Amino acid sequence: MAKVSVIGAGSWGTALAAVLQKNGNDVTVWSIIKEEVEMLSSKREHLDKLPGVKLSEKIVFTTDLESAVKGMDMLVLAVPSPFIRSTSKNMCPFVSEGQLIVNVAKGIEEDTLMPLPDIIKQEIPQAETAVLSGPSHAEEVGIGLPTTVVAGARKKEIAEYIQSLFMNQSFRVYTSPDMIGIELGAALKNVIALAAGMADGLGYGDNTKAALITRGIKEISRLAIAMGAKAETLSGLSGIGDLIVTCASKHSRNRRAGMLMGQGYSMDAAMKEVKMVVEGVYSAKAAMGLAKKYGVSMPIIEQVNAVLFEDYPVKDAVVNLMLRDKKTEHEDMLWEQE
Numbered sequence: 001m002a003k004v005s006v007i008g009a010g011s012w013g014t015a016l017a018a019v020l021q022k023n024g025n026d027v028t029v030w031s032i033i034k035e036e037v038e039m040l041s042s043k044r045e046h047l048d049k050l051p052g053v054k055l056s057e058k059i060v061f062t063t064d065l066e067s068a069v070k071g072m073d074m075l076v077l078a079v080p081s082p083f084i085r086s087t088s089k090n091m092c093p094f095v096s097e098g099q100l101i102v103n104v105a106k107g108i109e110e111d112t113l114m115p116l117p118d119i120i121k122q123e124i125p126q127a128e129t130a131v132l133s134g135p136s137h138a139e140e141v142g143i144g145l146p147t148t149v150v151a152g153a154r155k156k157e158i159a160e161y162i163q164s165l166f167m168n169q170s171f172r173v174y175t176s177p178d179m180i181g182i183e184l185g186a187a188l189k190n191v192i193a194l195a196a197g198m199a200d201g202l203g204y205g206d207n208t209k210a211a212l213i214t215r216g217i218k219e220i221s222r223l224a225i226a227m228g229a230k231a232e233t234l235s236g237l238s239g240i241g242d243l244i245v246t247c248a249s250k251h252s253r254n255r256r257a258g259m260l261m262g263q264g265y266s267m268d269a270a271m272k273e274v275k276m277v278v279e280g281v282y283s284a285k286a287a288m289g290l291a292k293k294y295g296v297s298m299p300i301i302e303q304v305n306a307v308l309f310e311d312y313p314v315k316d317a318v319v320n321l322m323l324r325d326k327k328t329e330h331e332d333m334l335w336e337q338e
């Protein structure tokens with residue numbers, strides 16, 4: 001049993017707090033929003049973001065960051081990616097040397113193109129950072145449906161520690177040393193999910209969805225491997241696994257936002273309608289920046305950017321993808337010599 005805090009009380013923070021508490025840990029949950037803490041403390045349920053998931057009386061909810069951070073064995077950072085830097089900055093004075101911070105948010109910082117654990121490390125140099133990611137919608141984790149994720153850390157014993165705190169019969173945790181691969185798979189799949197949603201919004205079918213998932217993981221892998229990720233990670237839970245769930249699930253906010261755009265909504269109108277954070281919109285621009293920096297081709301993500309930021313018609317973006325230069329499926333495969 002450990003003392004853990006979840007920093008961020010949205011749907012994912014709330015679901016993970018429930019898992020950690022069920023496993024016998026002492027759990028505190030911090031939110032910047034006073035009304036959210038009051039609701040969670042009195043109703044023991046996040047009525048807006050995770051209705052139907054009852055939370056134990058033992059979980060402590062607070063807006064006091066100092067008490068949420070000091071003396072905890074593990075901090076789970078679950079605020080949306082655009083708030084990772086500001087939240088880390090605020091946490092820094094209370095974080096002790098080597099204190100463990102597990103990032104569970106998914107994104108890349110738009111201005112700096114930095115993955116989230118790098119931002120945490122920059123703002124809190126004394127912290128030990130790790131990640132937890134995979135195909136895991138809060139709505140299903142909250143009601144105990146079988147789910148698998150992967151914990152990534154620099155050292156095996158740290159990943160195994162995270163595994164031991166989170167794992168139970170409905171939440172299976174694997175370990176991995178490939179933090180950058182896990183992070184990039186998580187952030188970039190949101191952009192492909194927007195594309196999958198757009199295809200749904202246009203009324204396209206299963207063939208199109210399968211094409212986006214398969215070619216999507218190809219371009220995610222191209223960039224991630226250029227940045228130091230291992231190919232196996234992209235074909236694992238935090239790569240293809242998360243891409244499948246987000247492109248297919250009714251719970252996916254990125255897919256839903258894309259679907260609205262496919263039906264004619266503007267990006268801003270779609271984001272307002274979805275209400276929760278649509279991180280693919282932020283990661284789309286960052287992904288293009290990284291593609292340029294590392295000299296890799298990301299055609300689907302390029303077309304998503306055109307739709308999002310240049311008001312390019314979704315249907316035309318699909319035609320652009322279909323009529324790109326003729327290619328071989330796997331660039332590195334060798335042909336029989338003539």
Ligand SMILES: NC(=O)C1=CN([C@@H]2O[C@H](COP(=O)(O)OP(=O)(O)OC[C@H]3O[C@@H](n4cnc5c(N)ncnc54)[C@H](OP(=O)(O)O)[C@@H]3O)[C@@H](O)[C@H]2O)C=CC1
Nearest residue numbers: 009010011012013078079080081083105106137138276277
């Ligand atoms: N939901 C899921 O199934 C999963 C989510 N994730 C990732 O977890 C992260 C959090 O997502 P999720 O919980 O779903 O998001 P939600 O939209 O459900 O909640 C986000 C929370 O952050 C709060 N918030 C608003 N402003 C700030 C701020 N300035 N600083 C800190 N917090 C703020 C929000 O408050 P308010 O309600 O007032 O806006 C809300 O409580 C994301 O990166 C997401 O990709 C990962 C796996 C699964």
Ligand SMILES: O=C(CO)COP(=O)(O)O
Nearest residue numbers: 136246251252253254255
């Ligand atoms: O990453 C997530 C679930 O794994 C949340 O993003 P989506 O809601 O778009 O799928």
